[in-house]
Amino acid sequence: MNHRTTTHRRALAGGAIALAAALTLAGCGGDSDAKESADKPExxxxxxxxxxxxxxxxxxxxxxxxxxxxxxxxxxxxxxxxxxxxxxxxxxxxxxxxxxxxxxxxxxxxxxxxxxxxxxxxxxxxxxxxxxxxxxxxxxxxxxxxxxxxxxEATHNPEQQGESAHGSHKSH
CATH class of the missing domain: 2.60.40.1890 (PCu(A)C copper chaperone)
Structure with missing residues (x-):
């Protein structure tokens, strides 16, 4: 094998390893996407x-x-x-x-x-x-x-006027 063939094979092997790593990480991405959506404010x-x-x-x-x-x-x-x-x-x-x-x-x-x-x-x-x-x-x-x-009106205060500040939402 000449030098050019060896360099080309190394580049292909390196590319294959990088592709495999990217696919592995992409497979894990689903979990981080689910975590991100759970962490997303609503x-x-x-x-x-x-x-x-x-x-x-x-x-x-x-x-x-x-x-x-x-x-x-x-x-x-x-x-x-x-x-x-x-x-x-x-x-x-x-x-x-x-x-x-x-x-x-x-x-x-x-x-x-x-x-x-x-x-x-x-x-x-x-x-x-x-x-x-x-x-x-x-x-x-x-x-x-x-x-x-x-x-x-200037004196409006829901808490003093019997309105719930929390409406129908659950208090945390």
């Missing part, structure tokens, strides 16, 4: 509302995100009514802007009065009771979710 937004703001330049928003799948993160929100929409937490009466919020696997993320909330800043127009405000929620893994958020 998000649903409910109970969203904005109390009619008392200020002309800012408003707060509240909602619940249920997750029937793997964990995700709410990374931002946008709305055509506001120059900025920021994520905030409130603890012990102190409000603090957050970079993101975890939406736990098989759990929920609640935005409630006195707790986590959206801040609509630099309002382009002041929403009135009865209006609907378009809001888009952006996540680390999931596609954005668009929500039409109703504007309620």
């Amino acid at each position: 998000l649903k937004v409910s109970g969203a509302f904005i109390p009619e703001p008392t200020m002309d330049d800012m408003a707060a928003g509240f909602l619940k995100i249920d997750n029937a799948g793997g964990a995700d993160k709410l990374t931002s929100a946008t709305s055509d009514i506001a120059g900025d929409v920021t994520l905030h937490s409130s603890k012990d009466g102190a409000m603090k802007e957050q970079e993101s919020f975890t939406v736990p696997a098989e759990g929920q993320l609640d935005f409630t009065r006195g707790g986590n909330h959206l801040m609509f800043e630099k309002l382009k127009r002041k929403p009135k009771q009865g209006d609907k405000v378009a809001v888009t929620l952006h996540f680390q893994k999931s596609d954005p979710i668009k929500v039409e958020v109703p504007v309620k």
Whole structure:
């Protein structure tokens, strides 16, 4: 055998080994695909509302995100009514802007009065009771979710008014 034939056979043998390895890994891929789909977030937004703001330049928003799948993160929100929409937490009466919020696997993320909330800043127009405000929620893994958020009376609080914050969903 000459050098060219030997090199060609080695290349073919190397290619066959690489193909066999790729096919073996592809066979294992089904398991990782099943795991990925089990880890995939399944998000649903409910109970969203904005109390009619008392200020002309800012408003707060509240909602619940249920997750029937793997964990995700709410990374931002946008709305055509506001120059900025920021994520905030409130603890012990102190409000603090957050970079993101975890939406736990098989759990929920609640935005409630006195707790986590959206801040609509630099309002382009002041929403009135009865209006609907378009809001888009952006996540680390999931596609954005668009929500039409109703504007309620300034004092609206579902938990104080006997409405369940969890609706008909199971509490985790």
